Amino acid sequence: MSTDAGPGAGARLGAELSDAVVLFHDAIGSLMGLSATDHKALGILRREGPMSATRLAARTGLTPGAVTGLVDRLEAAGLARRERDGDDRRRLTIVATDPASPDVAAAFARLQRAMAGVTAQFSAGELAVVARWVEATTTVLREQVHEIAHRRAPEARTGA
Amino acid sequence: MSTDAGPGAGARLGAELSDAVVLFHDAIGSLMGLSATDHKALGILRREGPMSATRLAARTGLTPGAVTGLVDRLEAAGLARRERDGDDRRRLTIVATDPASPDVAAAFARLQRAMAGVTAQFSAGELAVVARWVEATTTVLREQVHEIAHRRAPEARTGA
DNA sequence: CTGAATAGTTCAGCCAGCTAAAATGTATCT
DNA sequence: AGATACATTTTAGCTGGCTGAACTATTCAG
Numbered sequence: 001m002s003t004d005a006g007p008g009a010g011a012r013l014g015a016e017l018s019d020a021v022v023l024f025h026d027a028i029g030s031l032m033g034l035s036a037t038d039h040k041a042l043g044i045l046r047r048e049g050p051m052s053a054t055r056l057a058a059r060t061g062l063t064p065g066a067v068t069g070l071v072d073r074l075e076a077a078g079l080a081r082r083e084r085d086g087d088d089r090r091r092l093t094i095v096a097t098d099p100a101s102p103d104v105a106a107a108f109a110r111l112q113r114a115m116a117g118v119t120a121q122f123s124a125g126e127l128a129v130v131a132r133w134v135e136a137t138t139t140v141l142r143e144q145v146h147e148i149a150h151r152r153a154p155e156a157r158t159g160a
Numbered sequence: 161m162s163t164d165a166g167p168g169a170g171a172r173l174g175a176e177l178s179d180a181v182v183l184f185h186d187a188i189g190s191l192m193g194l195s196a197t198d199h200k201a202l203g204i205l206r207r208e209g210p211m212s213a214t215r216l217a218a219r220t221g222l223t224p225g226a227v228t229g230l231v232d233r234l235e236a237a238g239l240a241r242r243e244r245d246g247d248d249r250r251r252l253t254i255v256a257t258d259p260a261s262p263d264v265a266a267a268f269a270r271l272q273r274a275m276a277g278v279t280a281q282f283s284a285g286e287l288a289v290v291a292r293w294v295e296a297t298t299t300v301l302r303e304q305v306h307e308i309a310h311r312r313a314p315e316a317r318t319g320a
Numbered sequence: 321c322t323g324a325a326t327a328g329t330t331c332a333g334c335c336a337g338c339t340a341a342a343a344t345g346t347a348t349c350t
Numbered sequence: 351a352g353a354t355a356c357a358t359t360t361t362a363g364c365t366g367g368c369t370g371a372a373c374t375a376t377t378c379a380g
Contacts, residue, residue: 016298017177017294017301018185019207020298020301020302020305021178021181021182021301022181022185022200023200023203023302024178024304025178026196026200027304031308035366035367037367040186046179047179052327053328054326054327054328062368064327064328064329065329065331065368065371066368068328068330069367069368073367085327088376088377089376089377090326090327090375091376092327110304110307111301114300115297118293118296118300121292122292129282129289129290130289130290132282133278133293134176134177137180137278138176138180140271140275141180141181141183141184142180144184144187144271145180145184147267148187148267149187195337197337212357212358213357213358214356214358223338223339224359225340225359225361226338226339228358228359228360229337248346248356248357249345249346250345250346250347250356251346251357252358
């Protein structure tokens with residue numbers, strides 16, 4: 001099932017995966033002892049690289065005060081660290097680091113091994129097709145997130 | 161970038177997509193006015209079909225009291241409804257329904273249209289490859305979620 | 321050097337959503 | 351019928367994480 005090529009097949013393909021991805025993120029998050037906000041912020045830091053607290057506040061939509069607590073928690077969990085900027089010593093740079101907990105590292109290792117098993121079932125040419133689909137889908141999702149955010153608050157474009 | 165075929169390529173492909181999926185879910189969730197728990201529960205209901213409150217409690221890991229509140233919120237948002245069981249009138253069946261809000265429906269319509277655009281870029285044979293990859297990846301993720309949950313609480317298998 | 325602006329932290333208060341336990345309504349067993 | 355078990359709801363109380371506002375440290379403009 002779910003391999004038909006009718007209209008909406010693309011959406012259905014994505015939906016299948018989508019739930020599994022979200023549940024996996026959730027499982028990893030609770031394994032790390034992170035709230036949803038923490039996990040999302042960590043994702044932003046990983047994806048966009050080190051940034052100041054102010055920028056992180058803008059990207060997450062949180063107030064400065066909340067960001068302080070957030071970074072405290074990430075730091076305590078060994079998932080990020082604060083670095084004072086040499087140029088402007090008011091400014092922080094918040095850097096995501098690798099998972100400290102052995103449980104988390106083991107979970108990622110298992111995932112990586114399992115995904116290698118999946119990859120092994122495909123030829124190089126097939127993997128290229130998959131990569132193309134993944135990239136196109138990723139782009140679509142990002143655009144849609146953007147779209148949703150801007151329809152909700154067209155004037156409050158915070159940093160993206 | 162990210163289209164190389166070295167070791168870990170599968171994991172990297174997945175990671176690209178994973179963030180985008182999570183952010184999209186998040187955007188949809190806040191568009192619906194749902195908490196993370198609500199959204200997760202709704203996903204379970206959609207995926208596994210109607211179920212009793214007790215079973216939903218087991219699947220979400222919540223206490224019965226919390227489930228009452230959760231279903232109240234879903235019902236208020238027009239995303240699920242309670243049905244009294246005719247056989248055993250103590251028992252409820254909780255049924256997920258379609259998104260009530262026009263905003264949400266529009267967002268899904270936009271996504272579907274955009275994904276149709278992606279699908280159009282692939283031949284039927286290529287889509288079959290993608291479908292195979294999606295299914296294999298979905299299976300892997302579900303297994304890993306299971307794995308994580310059971311390593312954390314090997315004795316407390318609640319209903320899965 | 322002074323005053324204004326900026327980056328981040330601290331503090332007090334608030335709210336959502338959780339748990340635990342008691343209450344309610346229904347089914348089952350004897 | 352009476353006692354017991356079960357499914358869900360209600361209630362009380364707690365906690366985490368948020369906001370808004372005051373505060374500290376640093377930079378910049380004049």
